[in-house]
Amino acid sequence: MTSTNSTGEPALRIENLDKYYGTFQALRGINLSVQRGEKIVVCGPSGSGKSTMIRCINRLEQHNGGRIVVLGTELNDDVGNIDEIRREVGMVFQHFNLFPHMTVLENCMISPMIVRKQPRAQAEATARHYLEKVRIPEQAMKYPSQLSGGQQQRVAIARALCMQPQIMLFDEPTSALDPEMVSEVLDVMVTLASEGMTMICVTHEMGFARRVADRVLFMDGGEILEEAPPDEFFTSSRNERTRQFLSQVLGH
Amino acid sequence: MVSLLRNQKVRNALLQVLYVGSIAAMVLAGIVIARRNLADQGITSGFDFLFKSTGWDVNFSLLPATANDPYWWYFLIGIINTLFLGSVGLILATIVGTIVGLARTSSNDLARLLGRTYVDIFRNIPLILQVFFWYAIITHLPTPRSAHEAWGFLLTSRGLYIPFPNVGSAAFAAATVAVIAAIVLPAWLGRTSRLAQPIGQRRAIQLAAAAVALACAAIILALGRLPDTPLLDFPALQGLNLRGGLRIPPEFATLAIAIAIYGGSYIAEIVRGGFKSVGTGQVEAALSLGLSPWRVFTLVRLPLALRAMLPILANQYVWLMKATTMGIAVGFTDFFMIVALTINHSGQTLEAIGILMAGFLAINLSLAAVFNRINKAIALKGNQLRG
Ligand SMILES: Nc1ncnc2c1ncn2[C@@H]1O[C@H](COP(=O)(O)OP(=O)(O)OP(=O)(O)O)[C@@H](O)[C@H]1O
Numbered sequence: 256m257t258s259t260n261s262t263g264e265p266a267l268r269i270e271n272l273d274k275y276y277g278t279f280q281a282l283r284g285i286n287l288s289v290q291r292g293e294k295i296v297v298c299g300p301s302g303s304g305k306s307t308m309i310r311c312i313n314r315l316e317q318h319n320g321g322r323i324v325v326l327g328t329e330l331n332d333d334v335g336n337i338d339e340i341r342r343e344v345g346m347v348f349q350h351f352n353l354f355p356h357m358t359v360l361e362n363c364m365i366s367p368m369i370v371r372k373q374p375r376a377q378a379e380a381t382a383r384h385y386l387e388k389v390r391i392p393e394q395a396m397k398y399p400s401q402l403s404g405g406q407q408q409r410v411a412i413a414r415a416l417c418m419q420p421q422i423m424l425f426d427e428p429t430s431a432l433d434p435e436m437v438s439e440v441l442d443v444m445v446t447l448a449s450e451g452m453t454m455i456c457v458t459h460e461m462g463f464a465r466r467v468a469d470r471v472l473f474m475d476g477g478e479i480l481e482e483a484p485p486d487e488f489f490t491s492s493r494n495e496r497t498r499q500f501l502s503q504v505l506g507h
Numbered sequence: 508m509v510s511l512l513r514n515q516k517v518r519n520a521l522l523q524v525l526y527v528g529s530i531a532a533m534v535l536a537g538i539v540i541a542r543r544n545l546a547d548q549g550i551t552s553g554f555d556f557l558f559k560s561t562g563w564d565v566n567f568s569l570l571p572a573t574a575n576d577p578y579w580w581y582f583l584i585g586i587i588n589t590l591f592l593g594s595v596g597l598i599l600a601t602i603v604g605t606i607v608g609l610a611r612t613s614s615n616d617l618a619r620l621l622g623r624t625y626v627d628i629f630r631n632i633p634l635i636l637q638v639f640f641w642y643a644i645i646t647h648l649p650t651p652r653s654a655h656e657a658w659g660f661l662l663t664s665r666g667l668y669i670p671f672p673n674v675g676s677a678a679f680a681a682a683t684v685a686v687i688a689a690i691v692l693p694a695w696l697g698r699t700s701r702l703a704q705p706i707g708q709r710r711a712i713q714l715a716a717a718a719v720a721l722a723c724a725a726i727i728l729a730l731g732r733l734p735d736t737p738l739l740d741f742p743a744l745q746g747l748n749l750r751g752g753l754r755i756p757p758e759f760a761t762l763a764i765a766i767a768i769y770g771g772s773y774i775a776e777i778v779r780g781g782f783k784s785v786g787t788g789q790v791e792a793a794l795s796l797g798l799s800p801w802r803v804f805t806l807v808r809l810p811l812a813l814r815a816m817l818p819i820l821a822n823q824y825v826w827l828m829k830a831t832t833m834g835i836a837v838g839f840t841d842f843f844m845i846v847a848l849t850i851n852h853s854g855q856t857l858e859a860i861g862i863l864m865a866g867f868l869a870i871n872l873s874l875a876a877v878f879n880r881i882n883k884a885i886a887l888k889g890n891q892l893r894g
């Protein structure tokens with residue numbers, strides 16, 4: 256994989272991506288290229304295919320047409336490729352999805368130990384490092400259900416980071432949180448962005464998009480309707496559907 | 508006074524008193540009537556009969572038994588037979604249930620269909636019919652002279668003959684206990700030392716405990732080995748009969764198979780429910796971390812499914828334990844059959860039934876208590892609802 260770094264291959268390349276659920280077409284000819292270190296924010300109305308798109312990137316959903324190339328490796332039926340890509344792509348979910356039967360520390364250590372074959376001591380050191388980074392080192396020995404939503408989501412971010420991924424995917428990481436906890440999670444994400452992580456975030460936090468995004472995508476009906484840097488996206492969108500959507504999320 | 512009757516606490520207490528009082532009255536009346544009837548028939552009540560010798564034989568016993576033994580010894584034999592049949596039946600039913608339950612949750616259409624057919628058939632045929640069915644099949648196996656043989660195992664109408672280590676029975680029992688300890692101890696240590704020890708040491712302690720227990724088992728077997736015999740005793744035909752090895756009588760085999768197959772169909776449904784209750788979110792998170800499907804199964808789906816299954820499984824086990832009373836249908840001397848024979852021979856109906864009820868109550872309450880402990884130990888932490 257290191258050989259592809261030097262050739263200028265983008266972190267992620269999606270070409271003509273189609274996805275069907277039965278006969279329903281959820282994605283229609285998506286094209287997207289993401290450079291290393293780029294931060295992409297994806298927004299759009301409910302059911303527009305945002306989750307479907309980012310879940311295709313690590314094969315939680317299987318696409319039906321087009322190509323997805325992640326870090327130079329094409330996603331296809333080759334199980335080896337899928338494993339390789341999942342090792343390098345971290346994901347944070349709306350509902351945290353922590354393992355409730357493991358402590359916070361175990362949640363963070365399990366995958367590095369098993370997938371990366373790290374010795375226990377090293378995995379624990381890495382886990383404590385990232386828990387420190389998301390500002391909850393003192394919760395390491397607790398169980399997920401003993402934490403607040405914001406803390407749980409930060410554990411989920413730390414868990415993904417412990418695999419030291421090259422790309423991070425976020426699917427509405429703050430929309431299941433109480434309002435007062437949103438900022439603690441966004442702060443962690445902003446720090447991560449400032450350190451150069453390649454990020455693709457589905458979120459309706461437009462303040463976050465303004466601060467960190469290199470590009471904002473607007474999706475509707477399974478298509479990317481608009482793609483622009485944030486200042487342009489928020490002030491001078493030409494697309495009628497985008498303006499309508501923006502007035503709804505920014506309005507009130 | 509009226510206002511006192513309206514008080515919720517007073518009402519509840521009064522209802523309780525009425526309830527307990529009426530039950531006590533019924534029991535008392537029963538005892539008085541029974542005593543009078545028994546006295547009329549010239550039967551003395553009381554537990555003196557326990558110390559008289561029975562004068563009849565049992566056909567299966569893990570302890571030495573003769574017709575001269577007293578009734579209390581026979582009750583003990585019956586309880587041990589029930590526990591033994593129950594444990595074998597429950598373990599087999601759990602294995603069958605796990606396989607069928609997993610087939611029912613698999614993504615393979617054929618496996619799902621087979622699993623469903625199995626559950627539909629064996630859950631809907633009464634246990635007693637299944638017992639008779641397996642008994643008929645087993646007693647129609649060939650005679651010892653033309654027995655089916657495979658790997659030293661012999662299948663005959665007189666039972667299943669299996670190779671058996673040449674050790675004394677006490678040594679064998681002790682070794683069995685040691686092997687069980689090798690399984691239970693690491694699990695228990697893993698829980699209790701969870702927070703006390705640094706994570707790295709926990710695995711080492713568990714492995715050491717298992718190794719020590721297994722070593723004990725090996726030493727016990729070596730010491731208890733009968734002098735001048737090979738380690739394993741294989742069954743073989745001698746004249747008209749089979750000698751050597753261990754004979755599993757047809758009655759025991761019938762009941763163990765019936766409980767395994769019937770119980771397995773219920774346990775399969777519990778297993779299926781347990782796996783269905785595991786959230787897709789946790790599974791997706793595990794996959795997105797690069798864990799292989801097998802690791803996702805062993806590290807996430809199985810542990811979470813087990814926690815959901817265990818309370819229901821405990822009920823099922825208590826219920827299946829009672830299925831051992833089918834012993835009387837094929838003549839296996841389980842606890843229930845011994846009580847029935849006792850009533851026939853001694854006439855001490857009330858006492859014998861009292862002992863039967865107390866025995867089953869003790870067995871099932873202990874089973875429930877053990878499962879409660881396990882449940883508590885592995886319950887998801889910090890979750891008030893599940894305690
Ligand atoms: N497993 C599925 N089976 C069938 N249809 C699905 C499935 N998952 C999603 N869909 C459909 O695909 C479309 C896109 O769904 P998706 O979850 O990607 O939307 P979204 O943009 O993430 O919406 P939201 O903002 O509500 O999360 C929706 O119409 C949805 O009903």
Ligand SMILES: [Mg+2]
Binds near residue numbers: 305427
């Ligand atoms: Mg979504």
